[in-house]
Amino acid sequence: MSEFEPKIVAFFCNWCTFTAADLAGTSRLSYPPNLKIIRVMCSGMVDPKYVIKAFLNGADGVLIGGCWPGDCHYINGNLKARRRVALLTEVLKQYGIGEERFWLRWIAASEGTMLREVAVQMTAKLKELGPSPLKNMGQMAI
Amino acid sequence: MAEYAKLSFQKGGLNKELAAFFRGLLENGAVDGVLVPMAQNHKWVRLTLVTSASHTAGVDPFAPVAAVSGAKIASSLTSRPSGRTIAMVLRPCEIRAVVELAKLKQVNLDDVLLIGMDCLGRYENTDFVKFQEQGGTSEAFLENALAGKTSGPDFDIVGACKICEFPTAANADLSLCAIGGGNGAVFIEALTEKGGQTLEKSGMKPSEAPAGRNEAVKKLAAARLEARDKKFAEFRAEVNSFEALADKLAGCVNCYNCRVACPVCYCKECVFITDTFRHTGEQFMMWAEQSGMLKMPTDTMFYHLTRLTHMSLFCVGCGQCTSACPNGLDLMPLFRTCAEKTQARFDYQAGRSLEEEQPMAGFATDELIEVTGQVK
Ligand code: SF4
Ligand code: SF4
Ligand code: FES
Numbered sequence: 001m002s003e004f005e006p007k008i009v010a011f012f013c014n015w016c017t018f019t020a021a022d023l024a025g026t027s028r029l030s031y032p033p034n035l036k037i038i039r040v041m042c043s044g045m046v047d048p049k050y051v052i053k054a055f056l057n058g059a060d061g062v063l064i065g066g067c068w069p070g071d072c073h074y075i076n077g078n079l080k081a082r083r084r085v086a087l088l089t090e091v092l093k094q095y096g097i098g099e100e101r102f103w104l105r106w107i108a109a110s111e112g113t114m115l116r117e118v119a120v121q122m123t124a125k126l127k128e129l130g131p132s133p134l135k136n137m138g139q140m141a142i
Numbered sequence: 143m144a145e146y147a148k149l150s151f152q153k154g155g156l157n158k159e160l161a162a163f164f165r166g167l168l169e170n171g172a173v174d175g176v177l178v179p180m181a182q183n184h185k186w187v188r189l190t191l192v193t194s195a196s197h198t199a200g201v202d203p204f205a206p207v208a209a210v211s212g213a214k215i216a217s218s219l220t221s222r223p224s225g226r227t228i229a230m231v232l233r234p235c236e237i238r239a240v241v242e243l244a245k246l247k248q249v250n251l252d253d254v255l256l257i258g259m260d261c262l263g264r265y266e267n268t269d270f271v272k273f274q275e276q277g278g279t280s281e282a283f284l285e286n287a288l289a290g291k292t293s294g295p296d297f298d299i300v301g302a303c304k305i306c307e308f309p310t311a312a313n314a315d316l317s318l319c320a321i322g323g324g325n326g327a328v329f330i331e332a333l334t335e336k337g338g339q340t341l342e343k344s345g346m347k348p349s350e351a352p353a354g355r356n357e358a359v360k361k362l363a364a365a366r367l368e369a370r371d372k373k374f375a376e377f378r379a380e381v382n383s384f385e386a387l388a389d390k391l392a393g394c395v396n397c398y399n400c401r402v403a404c405p406v407c408y409c410k411e412c413v414f415i416t417d418t419f420r421h422t423g424e425q426f427m428m429w430a431e432q433s434g435m436l437k438m439p440t441d442t443m444f445y446h447l448t449r450l451t452h453m454s455l456f457c458v459g460c461g462q463c464t465s466a467c468p469n470g471l472d473l474m475p476l477f478r479t480c481a482e483k484t485q486a487r488f489d490y491q492a493g494r495s496l497e498e499e500q501p502m503a504g505f506a507t508d509e510l511i512e513v514t515g516q517v518k
Contacts, residue, residue, distance in 0.1 A: 048448070048451045049413070049444075049448055052447045052448060052451070053444065056443060056444055056447075069507050070507065076505055079505035079506065079507065080502075080505050082505070082509075082510050082513050082514070083488075083501060083502060083504075083510065084502070085513055086487055086488075086510050086513050087451060087455070087484055087487065087488075087501070087502065088451055089513075090480075090483045090484045090487045091447065091450045091451050091454065091480055091483075092447075093483075094378070094381075094382070094479070094480060094483060095381070095382070095383055095384045095386075095387050096382070096383050096384055097384075103514075104513050104514050105514055105516065106514055106516050133383060133384050133385070134384050137385060137388060
């Protein structure tokens with residue numbers, strides 16, 4: 001049987017983390033292909049519904065990447081994102097999706113190496129955890 | 143500040159004395175209107191907006207029913223305010239919801255005199271009809287409930303009230319106190335300066351605090367808290383996975399009554415009734431093909447998880463969601479257990495204070511470092 005390959009839905013802020021992913025690419029830093037990157041203008045525009053929907057549709061993990069505090073191009077979108085992540089984590093945790101599957105990380109445009117590291121770490125963590133508890137629920141979860 | 147006035151009544155005369163108090167408020171011009179539970183023509187007790195002193199006879203503030211959350215009515219009356227003064231007689235949970243709505247600018251408290259009351263519980267609407275048909279009165283309900291008996295032959299107060307640790311009103315100007323007042327008396331307590339002035343204006347004589355009140359309130363709150371924690375533990379043991387949650391929600395038909403009834407579901411238009419969720423036929427076919435079948439209507443779990451995320455920070459535990467569900471889903475424990483966690487995360491408590499900022503309304507640079515675990 002082939003190894004379990006987790007699916008990670010990654011919402012990356014256009015200005016920092018997405019640029020870092022670009023940089024990782026142009027620097028030929030290879031990182032696990034488990035990330036399905038969705039480019040957003042700011043981590044602060046990731047509606048909790050996007051995250052819930054990703055999990056309901058079978059994501060094993062969700063990663064939100066934004067600019068470091070102080071560097072958000074919309075001044076404080078990332079700080080709002082952080083409160084929302086804390087809130088949503090409290091909700092999802094009660095039914096079996098905790099911090100291990102739902103990450104927020106600050107990754108600046110120049111931090112291609114850090115992007116790779118986070119991708120590697122998260123993929124490894126999810127391999128260890130196994131598939132999301134929502135996965136085998138199929139259409140019930142929708 | 144705690145000032146009291148004693149309202150003594152003969153057997154069968156509680157509402158008459160209360161009516162005299164509200165009549166006084168209207169007559170002496172303390173307020174232009176009173177929103178108060180009132181007996182309707184044949185049956186039911188409903189919140190009623192009374193503007194004429196000669197129409198106060200039917201008031202029944204302690205009737206064990208809350209057909210609609212009074213917080214929603216408070217919002218209708220003040221979100222586009224009349225500029226006139228209204229006294230609102232509301233249950234403790236309704237006032238806590240009012241506090242949250244005021245922060246959301248969906249209630250305007252400028253010209254409102256909030257009158258709380260001791261709450262010993264409410265019946266489901268249909269059970270209240272039975273209670274009335276069987277000759278039940280608020281006075282008898284109070285007497286029995288204070289002695290620890292709330293049940294009728296085949297009904298009891300709703301689950302939410304059994305585990306509500308707030309039997310008395312906070313954040314009100316005045317409060318109608320039934321607990322610890324002894325037989326044949328309720329007390330009107332002034333909790334704010336505005337309340338004190340109103341009490342003075344009403345011409346009622348100040349009295350001693352009801353002797354047994356503090357202790358009786360503490361005892362009742364402690365018993366309710368214990369029942370709450372037991373219920374929470376049971377619920378969490380049962381609903382500890384998404385699969386168990388799906389089981390709990392299996393009967394849901396996405397009618398969205400629960401969010402209509404919820405006093406703190408604050409969106410003017412719920413996203414679940416917008417075009418975002420009017421999926422195309424092609425979309426449904428694609429979902430069905432993923433696992434070979436698709437339950438309709440869809441988005442049930444999505445809806446409830448979203449609601450938990452949106453409003454559990456403000457959940458006041460009123461139980462209106464459970465009461466509203468046409469399919470008998472007991473949503474209250476789901477929302478309350480979740481609310482306990484989300485509110486604790488932000489050291490917030492719904493309805494505790496008008497001054498506390500709602501957690502999603504703010505942010506700070508040096509907080510919640512544990513979320514990312516990163517420091518520069
Ligand atoms: S979720 Fe239910 S218990 Fe909580 S405030 Fe809304 S209606 Fe009341
Ligand atoms: S009221 Fe009941 S059936 Fe209707 S949406 Fe809420 S839980 Fe579902
Ligand atoms: S612009 Fe990058 S997080 Fe706001």
